[in-house]
Amino acid sequence: MNHILEKHTLQDLLQSWRQDYDVYLPQKMENFSHFMPLTETSVLVDGDPHNTRIPPKALFLPMNEALVKFTRFGGYEDAKHEIQSRIVFGIRPCDAQAVQLLDTSFIQEDNIDPLWSERREKTITIGLGCHKPCQTGFCTTVGYGPFDRADLDAMLTDLGETYLVETFSEAGEGCFLGLPVASEEIYNQALDIQRSAHDQMPVAFETENLKGKLEQNFKSDYWDTVSQSCLGCGVCTFLCPTCFCFDIVDETQRRERVRNWDSCMFRTYSLEASGHNPRPSRVERTRQRLSHKYVYWLDQVNQIGCTGCGRCVRYCPVGLDIRAMLRQAQTLPFEVSHAA
Amino acid sequence: MPDKPKIALFQCRWCLYSPTDQEWVDTKLPENIHLTKTPCTGRINPLYMLNAVQGGADGVMISGCLPEQCHFKTGNMAARRQLDEFNDFLDYIGYDKQRVRFVWLDLQDRGIIQKQLAAFEQDLEGMGPASNLATRVKVAEGEQNA
């Protein structure tokens, strides 16, 4: 069902949800937006062309959370987490897509991450399409789009004074009960906006044969070239909405086993106790990062593991640009016979 | 009765030679004082101090040998530079300078450490408990016993 939401009533609507849900929405933090819980005085960051700086994966996989508690006599018990029913409002389609991609890793048959899946079940996601797509994003290039519905419960399209609300699930519909139904005309207007946003996005690089090229050139100088100015920090991976690696660490003083975000760009990520490191330098680590997104994800679930949000492009301290790296990868030699 | 201030005491073991002091330290140290004996004040990494502060110490006391009497020649001088600067730095971001005290002792100085600790404790009581930088999550007492 499609509804019309007047922008000036948005605040009231958000506040009304607070009775039953914890509501998260992008709010201003310093000079960027960040998903924070709604309070009486919260304001939605409007007109920020950018995504939140920390991707919403953090709402489902917190940067630091306890997994296990140590009990007194050498025992272990599950760490308890109170997980409330939540509404995440204003999630961008690329991020929603990314969260859905991460489900394939965290929710596998008989191998389910309890915390992730509980958070996912208890969260209603309401998206906000990108009517003015950002400059660094390349969602259409990797097969997604600025108005992809992913598994959102509802999505908003900015029409100036109003939002068009498209609901895709019962839970989503439940959030917007009582709002006027959008007319066909308005819906078409929204579709036009969606289409034009989609068309505005340039093709950043060709994806044809990209997987094969990266695979076949596993031992190529290409990786030396693209990684030489890399600093080896974790910005690209920590801000990536589809990066999910984590580290499990014992915090002795808290008597907990916790998980922290980890990054394949760190030296200690794959360092073994013997001192051997399968990925000893930034060359191998960069290769792992790119290959994971553009090769391994495809092997595993047949989808590119990058939703083109553009965060890594924007915040890389040395201006390394994944779009340029992949354009360069397209110039690599490729033998079709191998691809079969 | 309010809790006594928690003091982290870092003590170079070379200047605790006086038997009475040693005995006092080993057997009669009050519960609110957490002693760490180090081989030299030079061994005190600023991170030890940070650990104490983050763990909720109301005061940190560092005691070492007199200048030119360091067992390792210059360990205490090196410590002086580092720890003094670290103290300034912690003060800059919110841990009061007065909560850290440095004392130099002689091998023959009997009882000084006790007197100093008592005086320091009194000063700390006047300042109240330290809350800044004490960020390390502590396991609640009840939980630990469960």
Next chain:
Amino acid sequence: MPDIEAIRNEAKRLLNEGVVEVVVAFKAGETPLHPQPAFFRSAEEVDELLYDGLCQNNLAAFLTRLPKQSKVGMVVRGCENRSVNALVVEKQKSRENLFLIGVPCEGILDWHKIVSEVGEAVTAVKEDGQNLMVETRDGYQLLERADFLHDSCKRCIHPNPMSADILIGEPLPEGDPNLARTTVENFETQTIEDRYAWFQKEAERCIRCYACRQACPMCYCEECFVDHIEPRWTESGATPAGMQGWHIVRAFHQTGRCTSCGACERACPMDIKMTYLTEKLNHDMRDKYNFEAGLDAQSQPPFAAVTLDDKNRFTVRGE
């Protein structure tokens, strides 16, 4: 702005004559706001060499990532030159294996500030003396260069490379040392609670990506204290204790070594202010020991030396 052609010619000469194996400089990035550090190994590649106010990294950070014995040429500004000196003092590179092409620096531009002023669709940035011409898809905008400088560059004292092998461009006037001093002193005039509140607010945004560490030329340790497993010096995750511990110790490990380049702050993806920490330490080193890191390639940092007459709070027998 120094003449790029002159820099290129010098780089070409170095490579052609075999003085160095590689020239570390910048090249254009995907967008004009993000030039990339680049490694030029042959004279033909040097035509891509670029130098402008948006080159925000401290190139000396790459020095310890290159083979130790290799002969390296590097385009250096004042801060980079100091970092190189400090690395030479710490024996990370021998000065004979280095050729420094010095460029007086007018200050690094903060792309965050430019973007928040003109929006993201920047297609070109031209610098002309005190002016900044930013070309966007919607047209031109003329900006005052000084307004868009990075904070740490505003209080820069030594914009000129002091020990470059060749200087390209005219030396600029030295900065005002009091500016750096007042930053610290202003912060110190706040109450202790306010200072802690500020520190807490800045540190709690940290995501522990270690971009600050990786961008810093002086953070070259093979194993950082946060990577230690035994003992685990500080909480490993993005917890208050972990984040604060990281910021305190990262800064403190720079005592007497930090060259105030501000690369850490520019690298931070969460816009955390952190030069106010290292500035304090630098300020103290200047005050107590009259030392500034990297001014020459001989002086040892204060923590590497001891004297009997330090002024400090140690009391003899508590008196």
Next chain:
Amino acid sequence: MQPNGHSLYTPIPMHVLHAYYESPDRSLKTLELSFDHAEDSQAFFEAFNPGQFCLLSVAGKGESALGVANAAWEGDFVRFTAQNVGSVTAALHKLNAGDPVGMRGPKGNGFPLNDWKGKNLVIIGGGCAFSTLYALTKHVHHESHRDDYGKLTLIYGTRTSGLCMYKHDIAAWHEDEDMEIHQAIDIPEDNWQYHVGYVPDVVKQVAPSPENAVAIVCGPPIMTKFTLPALVDLGFSPENIFTSLEKRMKCGVGKCGRCNLGPQYICKDGPVFSLAELNALPADL
């Protein structure tokens, strides 16, 4: 969820039954663990297959992935042998009988024993990586399974004779006519009556027949690297050469990301791969 209703990341409680050093230099310690709860034991042995590994956990130190070194028929315990290399294994070395320890597992795929039925087995091990092969040998050698398999050849190399693990069983196997066993040490020693030399050379020397045979190689990376081509030279097809891999692991359930070899996670899809499978994967070890 685990069978006991706990989260994937929560170890099951165990206690050390026996703890003893395997080698005179005390670098190898074997721990035999008993289950605190009978239902954990049942769930473990229902899922267990030789070649799998478990994550042993010492509270406050962390977790370490170790291969299971016992066969199911041996009884209601799990055996591990740990080399003292990192902080967790150092903590494991401090454990004695009666101490509590946590365990998650069994993890991984284990050896494809059903596919091997009716075939001759060539088991090649080196150093402390022999533990899962020991489990395999114990399993295959047991009278209830022995008839399923053909000839059994065991090649086991260690640096010194002291570092040889499970000495009592190895000694017994030397006497056993049912099994061909070749033991090797790297450095010559007095009174050593078996092979001297590196495992790949011993393999070439012994030259097991590739006829209806599978070879299982497990050892340090350098040994594996040279043994695999040696076996190919002997005529083993890549489908019939198996090896067990190892990488740094944290979660053990294919979520934390670090043990991937291309699209495969060693903890979940491995650790046992055939050479044919490995050839199709990137060399990211």
